[in-house]
């Protein structure tokens with residue numbers, strides 16, 4: 001039995017905000033942003049678009065891609081949506097605080113009436129966590145076959161545009177994969193699917209990347225006027241140092257635990273937070289930088305959506321073939337970090 005990625009999909013808002021555009025409103029410039037982060041632009045959702053809307057578009061894209069495959073028995077989007085056993089949404093920017101889960105909203109709009117639905121909160125590592133949780137759910141219960149794993153964010157809604165240390169970094173978007181349990185082997189020759197995952201956390205760094213308002217730390221006060229809306233607060237230097245260590249550790253350990261060399265890996269798909277973090281990790285490990293797939297220049301940091309958007313871009317551009325060994329690696333609020341080794 002193998003847990004395989006059957007198809008990928010993504011959805012990114014059409015409004016593109018370049019560094020040059022941003023610099024007309026914020027005290028920054030294109031050269032600083034590019035040299036410190038590798039970011040050239042970000043895509044921003046319009047005021048009426050919530051997390052579930054982007055997630056729904058990515059979900060429809062992934063199911064449409066699955067329908068095009070030769071061995072797909074379902075003919076329509078409605079039919080394939082009914083085959084889903086679970087929807088797992090990784091997000092830090094849900095439609096609503098606490099309840100209902102955004103995954104339930106997606107489940108309804110997608111017509112996935114046979115699927116359970118749950119949101120998970122693991123910061124920018126959310127998609128990596130989601131894949132492993134889905135793999136566990138598929139493995140535990142023989143009747144489950146298909147799970148939709150989505151990473152979706154509308155981070156622009158939680159940005160303090162006066163804070164140049166954070167507002168330059170983030171963008172909106174969604175990516176998704178359809179995971180399917182197949183009869184292929186997960187070990188030995190001809191093995192396929194998710195081979196190994198590492199999930200880690202270091203809650204001592206919880207304050208380094210945080211949206212403080214809302215939640216049970218805040219007492220409800222009737223009639224209270226909230227002057228400063230919830231927004232991302234970050235200790236950039238601390239996150240940077242943590243991230244380089246996290247990435248190098250995860251790559252080293254995933255390879256070691258599966259007795260692989262880096263030459264056997266076709267792509268490392270890192271969380272797209274900062275190209276400098278990736279360069280520093282590559283240098284420390286002696287891995288060529290072109291082993292890492294980066295699209296941060298276009299989309300900036302889309303948190304839990306960044307890895308599935310990158311996977312979909314690789315796939316759509318024909319840079320990913322069946323049988324390729326790929327590695328995801330990421331880090332984020334929590335602090336969390338981790339990675340998956342997958343034979344595509």
Ligand code: COA
Nearest residue numbers: 028029032036124164165168236237239240273274331332
């Ligand atoms: N434009 C121009 N100048 C800026 C700026 C901006 N957007 N942001 C900060 N600066 C200035 C600072 O004011 C400071 O100026 P000073 O030396 O005169 O005081 C200088 O640039 C250096 O600031 P610093 O914060 O030390 O920069 P840095 O090299 O640490 O880079 C980050 C800042 C945010 C790019 C970097 O720390 C980072 O990427 N951290 C990780 C963040 C991350 O990935 N978060 C998401 C994790 S999922």
